[in-house]
Amino acid sequence: MPHIYAKYISKVLELPLKRDNFIVYDRFVNERAELFFVSQDGVDFALTLRRKNNRYLIKYDKATRPASTFILTKALSNLAIALECEVENSNLALVQKKESEVSPWLLKPNFFEKNPTFLDGKQAELEVGFGSGRHLSAIAQEFKEKIFFGIEIYKPAALQLLGRIERENMPNIFVVDFDARLFLQTLPSDSLDKIHIHFPVPWNDSPHRRVFVKKFIDEAFRVLKPNGTLELRSDDEVYFKDACGLILEYKTSNFHVFKNRQILVSSKYEDRWKKQGKDIYDLIITAVKKQNDDKIECNFDFENAMDISIAEQICSLPAIVFDGIVVRFEDAFKSESGAFIIKIILGSVDMPESKYIYTRDGISSFYPTKPLPIRDNMIAFKKLKEKLYGKSN
Known part of the structure; x- marks a missing residue:
């Protein structure tokens, strides 16, 4: 990620500082670091400054990092200029592409909070971990009347699909580059027709890291429409049997199991395993709907200022x-x-x-x-x- 090493810093900032589309609102300190609250091109986040081995390291703050690396790079450069740093080295020049600056097909985590009726009256599907995007883009082109969401936390893969969306005119695909378990919780109830999970990492030695767990399944059932389906595809027999076991724990369940089933589009990953003679397993679960959602209301406002x-x-x-x-x-x-x-x-x-x-x-x-x-x-x-x-x- 972008960062700057400086030999020394010449200037103490007078705040707030405003230069074109860059603003420094405030500077915070403790014995370990300095933190700058900044805005670049209308995006608010924080940058950190630490003393490290007789030089200064200026980098992003992990808790507030913006989605766009290009915006982050601009802010780091602007802060270094404002502080009148003598830059020893940096990797800012390596960030040349304005990656999805900010692509209309890249969703922010709070998208459905601001657009709660976006899926009203529409058919929609979600793929968790789309990888190369072959399967997702193929079904999106086949069913242009539907909306498709693709989740992928590997940023290069997400950027690659965003580029394809623009080049190949696939405006019915939206990309999500954060945790699938979080995104699912932001979706409105009864809003999806299908959820695809193709070849997730099995985590057989660390099952707690799996995506396909009871909490995820419960959320999937909430966001799926009546008779909507949750579809798991895996080449790992241990993982697949564990998944089937989870579904059998429900008092009522409706599911089908397939072995080596042919589907409309296979992924590059799947093609590789088929050449090696590996078996492919499918678990297709019809959503079990609760009568009532146990809702909690909260606006995240503080009643009084903290002392x-x-x-x-x-x-x-x-x-x-x-x-x-x-x-x-x-x-x-x-x-x-x-x-x-x-x-x-x-x-x-x-x-x-x-x-x-x-x-x-x-x-x-x-x-x-x-x-x-x-x-x-x-x-x-x-x-x-x-x-x-x-x-x-």
């Missing part, structure tokens, strides 16, 4: 872990302006979100955005408010 003394105290507390949920206070930073921030991790133990609680001018809020409006995050936030205010609502 700096409380902020310093809670950062020394152990993590709060309960029922698969975690709330952990990571670090605290102060600003000369009187503002302060706390880095926090909250949500599911398996896939928590990292955020900052930003307190300034008597107001506390999440930075750069609120957590995703999903059940685990809402439960975690209620527990956080109990810790801060001594109450749960």
Whole structure:
């Protein structure tokens, strides 16, 4: 990822600093690092500065990293110029492509929060881990009246498909480059017709890392329409049997199992295994619908501003872990302006979100955005408010 090493820094910034489309809102410090809250081309995030081996390292902040590496690179360059650094070396010149700047087919994590009716009256399918994109693009071209979502956390593969969407005119495909388990929780109920999971990593030695677990299946059943299907395809017999076992644990289930079934389009991965004579297994599950969804309402707003003394105290507390949920206070930073921030991790133990609680001018809020409006995050936030205010609502 983009970074800069500097021999020294000549200038202390007067804030806020504004230069064209680059803004530095505030600077926060503790004994380990400096943190700059910035905006580049309208995108808010943070950059860090650390002293390392008698030189300075300027890089992105992992908790707030923007989707566009190009935007991140511009911000790093602009901050280095503003600080009047003597740059020793950097890799900014290697980032030349304006990768999907920002492609309309690349969805942000909060897309359905802002567009809750996007799928109303439409047919839609989702593929988890599309890899080369061969299967996803083929079915999207075959069924142009449908909307397709493809999830892929391997960024080069996601960028490759985004390029194909533009070159080959496939406007019915949308790409998601973050955790499938999180994305599924953001989807409206009864919104998808099919979910495809083709050749996921089996993780036979670490089953807790699998995507296809009970919590994922429950969410899949929620977002699938009545008679919608969850379709798993795998070449790993151990993994496949474990998946079948999960479905059999449900009081009511409706599924079909196939071995070496031919489908409309095979992936490059599948073609390779077939040449080696490996068996391919399919598990097709019809959604079991609950009568009522157990909904939790939460707006992620703080009732009162956090006090700096409380902020310093809670950062020394152990993590709060309960029922698969975690709330952990990571670090605290102060600003000369009187503002302060706390880095926090909250949500599911398996896939928590990292955020900052930003307190300034008597107001506390999440930075750069609120957590995703999903059940685990809402439960975690209620527990956080109990810790801060001594109450749960």
